[in-house]
Amino acid sequence: MIVIIMGVAGSGKTTIGELLSSRLGYSFADADDFHSEANKQKMSCGMALTDKDRDPWLAALRTQIEAWLAAHQGGVLCCSALKASYRLLLGGADRRIRFVYLRGDESLIRRRLAGRTHHFVNEQLLPSQLAALEEPSETEAIVVDASWHPEQIVLEIERRLRQ
8 A cells, every 4th residue: 555645845744654654664755855956946945836847756756656556565655745636646546545634724834834944845835835735535535633643643544544
């Protein structure tokens, strides 16, 4: 199974993804590591990426997912996956792939982003991320409150993955 932890910047994707992958014994990948230097530079300047900017990034993520699937290996991928079209490209129709949406209110996310250091995504990008976000339904993803304690979130995800 591949689990894609999605949500806006600051929702806790990496923290939850690392904990979940450790608990499940799955490989872990952070989509941030797949961005080109040009994309990282653009975002660090507070400029939102376009779909054209994201195309090679999404293709690289899909390649990672296909490698895990081909190897019959479990994987946890942290990826914003803001739009339904991105989720479909990443494998939204494949039953071996499950999405987990970390839903958080804007004030929580702003506080988290304000406390970030040494990351190319900052709170300047939050308005564009919220504008681009097409929230998945409860049938498309496991939806979890991002304000919960990380351990509580991971336990809930594990419980829902077993259903």
